[in-house]
Amino acid sequence: MQLFIGKLTDSNDLILTEEETFHCVNVLRKKIGDELSVTDGKGNLYNAIINYISKKNVGLSILDQQFIKKNWNYRLHIAIAPTKNNDRTEWFVEKATEIGVDEISFIICKNSERRILKTDRLIKIAESASKQSLKFNFPIINEATEYKKFIANQSQKKSTTFIAHCRNNNLPFIGLSIEKNINALVFIGPEGDFTEDEIQLAKTINANEISLGTSRLRTETAALSVVHYFSFKDNL
Numbered sequence: 001m002q003l004f005i006g007k008l009t010d011s012n013d014l015i016l017t018e019e020e021t022f023h024c025v026n027v028l029r030k031k032i033g034d035e036l037s038v039t040d041g042k043g044n045l046y047n048a049i050i051n052y053i054s055k056k057n058v059g060l061s062i063l064d065q066q067f068i069k070k071n072w073n074y075r076l077h078i079a080i081a082p083t084k085n086n087d088r089t090e091w092f093v094e095k096a097t098e099i100g101v102d103e104i105s106f107i108i109c110k111n112s113e114r115r116i117l118k119t120d121r122l123i124k125i126a127e128s129a130s131k132q133s134l135k136f137n138f139p140i141i142n143e144a145t146e147y148k149k150f151i152a153n154q155s156q157k158k159s160t161t162f163i164a165h166c167r168n169n170n171l172p173f174i175g176l177s178i179e180k181n182i183n184a185l186v187f188i189g190p191e192g193d194f195t196e197d198e199i200q201l202a203k204t205i206n207a208n209e210i211s212l213g214t215s216r217l218r219t220e221t222a223a224l225s226v227v228h229y230f231s232f233k234d235n236l
Helices: 018-027 086-099 119-132 147-154 196-203 219-234
Strands: 003-008 014-016 035-039 044-053 058-067 075-080 103-108 140-146 160-164 183-188 208-210
Touching: 003 018, 003 119, 014 018, 018 058, 035 058, 075 086, 075 219, 086 103, 086 119, 086 219, 103 147, 119 140, 140 147, 147 196, 160 196, 183 219
Parallel strands: 003 035, 075 103, 075 183, 103 140, 160 183, 160 208
Antiparallel strands: 003 014, 014 058, 035 044, 044 058
16 A cells, blocks of 8 residues: 555545655646545545646545554553654654654653754654554654653653663563553663663652663663553453
């Protein structure tokens, strides 16, 4: 399936984004009357026919629509400190999207070496990875937030919360700590790890301390391993 990203208009038709329009018309040479598979990233898959082409948009009429349920049975929110090398953060977003993640937040911690992110670019990377892996529910990508503020915003939310760190060698392994079909939030710290104060702050929202194994992992590798553990557990 060749998948495109679009959005509904007020008249209940579809238009492709400007970027998708360029790919559709200039690269793939699609024409008026051609049928396309289009998703809005919210689980909807449309079979639609091109009815006009402009410089910035392709307009389509919907032939039929179906809702595609995501192919994992949990909700996973990763709160990760941005990596010093931005390419590694982008790599994580791409690969986590391919495997299956619902939300990614970027937390600015005391030991964070990067504090500014191009969220718009990360959203495009997630959309591209969703298309490539035929996922119709795109992950939510949130702006970078100071750690304390993020914790405060989670106090009223219902999720099973974990914080992974290397300050204790006797923590339970995440693979044995997660259950199927849960709504989970997992904290992954910066290259210098969470501080003790940050760990204690996470405990105020009932975060469970966990280990990701005996190897010391890079931030993006640690976060991706969490995504994999949840996917693996879901498929047992």
